[in-house]
Amino acid sequence: MQELKGLILSGGKGTRLRPITHTSAKQLVPVANKPVLFYGIEAMAVAGIREVGIIVAPETGTEIREVVGDGERFGVEITYIDQHAPLGLAHAVLTAEDFLGDSPFVMYLGDNLLRDGIKELVDTFRSEEPDALILLTPVPDPEHYGVAELEDGRVSRLVEKPAQPATDLALVGVYMFTPQVFEAARAIEPSGRGELEITDAIQHLVDSGLRVDPHIVHGWWKDTGQVQDMLEANRLILDDLEERLDGELDEESSIEGRVAIEEGARLERSTVRGPAIIGRGAVIRDAYIGPYTAIGEDVKIDGAELEHSIVLAGSEISELDYRIEASLIGRNVRIGKGPALPKAYRFVVGDNAEIQIL
Numbered sequence: 528m529q530e531l532k533g534l535i536l537s538g539g540k541g542t543r544l545r546p547i548t549h550t551s552a553k554q555l556v557p558v559a560n561k562p563v564l565f566y567g568i569e570a571m572a573v574a575g576i577r578e579v580g581i582i583v584a585p586e587t588g589t590e591i592r593e594v595v596g597d598g599e600r601f602g603v604e605i606t607y608i609d610q611h612a613p614l615g616l617a618h619a620v621l622t623a624e625d626f627l628g629d630s631p632f633v634m635y636l637g638d639n640l641l642r643d644g645i646k647e648l649v650d651t652f653r654s655e656e657p658d659a660l661i662l663l664t665p666v667p668d669p670e671h672y673g674v675a676e677l678e679d680g681r682v683s684r685l686v687e688k689p690a691q692p693a694t695d696l697a698l699v700g701v702y703m704f705t706p707q708v709f710e711a712a713r714a715i716e717p718s719g720r721g722e723l724e725i726t727d728a729i730q731h732l733v734d735s736g737l738r739v740d741p742h743i744v745h746g747w748w749k750d751t752g753q754v755q756d757m758l759e760a761n762r763l764i765l766d767d768l769e770e771r772l773d774g775e776l777d778e779e780s781s782i783e784g785r786v787a788i789e790e791g792a793r794l795e796r797s798t799v800r801g802p803a804i805i806g807r808g809a810v811i812r813d814a815y816i817g818p819y820t821a822i823g824e825d826v827k828i829d830g831a832e833l834e835h836s837i838v839l840a841g842s843e844i845s846e847l848d849y850r851i852e853a854s855l856i857g858r859n860v861r862i863g864k865g866p867a868l869p870k871a872y873r874f875v876v877g878d879n880a881e882i883q884i885l
């Protein structure tokens with residue numbers, strides 16, 4: 528098999544992560560202080576893939592280009608491919624056809640995370656040379672995913688979001704294809720959602736007598752499309768955190784468990800209980816940072832407690848009576864007490880936000 532190329536899908540509007548995604552691409556929201564998209568690019572590089580195309584949308588393409596760059600720091604060469612409308616994964620494949628040419632390729636959804644990466648999977652694809660290889664994992668709610676049925680170790684049927692799933696094997700957001708998939712994508716019709724579904728294209732490969740191999744994922748996989756998924760992905764990544772202390776602690780501060788404190792960060796009269804990460808330039812004062820929390824760059828926490836949360840760069844949290852938990856807090860946010868009297872709530876809240884007051 529000739530050299531593989533990589534295709535990362537980084538379009539879409541990220542409506543399920545609003546209001547965070549009103550101002551930033553969902554693939555750039557950080558997990559453990561690293562944009563989700565970076566994990567996919569790094570996985571490509573580790574697997575030996577050097578040419579990577581990134582599908583971008585008009586709304587977020589400029590930001591992704593600025594943050595990711597040309598790929599040199601990842602050890603890959605990145606080409607950006609504009610998809611003018613979100614018309615489905617198979618449409619994205621066709622959009623990238625000029626870039627991919629006659630090369631086999633890995634397609635990776637840019638908001639997905641795989642703990643064990645894709646190196647072994649790419650090696651298997653190269654050595655066994657099926658027409659396609661798809662990743663599957665058992666899920667408790669297969670009706671929300673593309674679902675695969677197997678026969679004699681091969682994929683026999685795929686159904687997108689079936690009302691009555693025949694199996695619990697959902698498609699993970701990583702696929703490996705030969706150029707045969709282009710013909711399949713051109714042969715299918717848009718679904719009821721008006722999109723060219725990748726499940727239909729893969730089914731066309733199966734119906735054409737081509738070989739589609741499954742691989743069951745045993746390590747964790749996460750689609751970070753919703754807030755609770757981001758927090759869970761953050762927890763899973765932090766579980767593998769390497770402890771390091773490059774910042775400063777005063778004599779009244781302490782760390783417990785696996786904690787990473789980046790250069791320029793400072794703790795004053797504070798406790799951080801890991802796994803947790805404190806970003807470059809952050810200041811934690813008279814505070815408690817609990818497990819599974821990621822504090823971004825230049826964040827200031829003063830007189831507050833947080834657990835199982837993500838705080839993005841430049842935000843400030845101060846003087847709160849109650850602990851913040853299970854929260855995703857965007858960039859340059861200010862959270863603190865207002866005037867003591869009169870007692871009133873004052874909010875600036877984006878679309879589709881959820882606020883609970885106890």
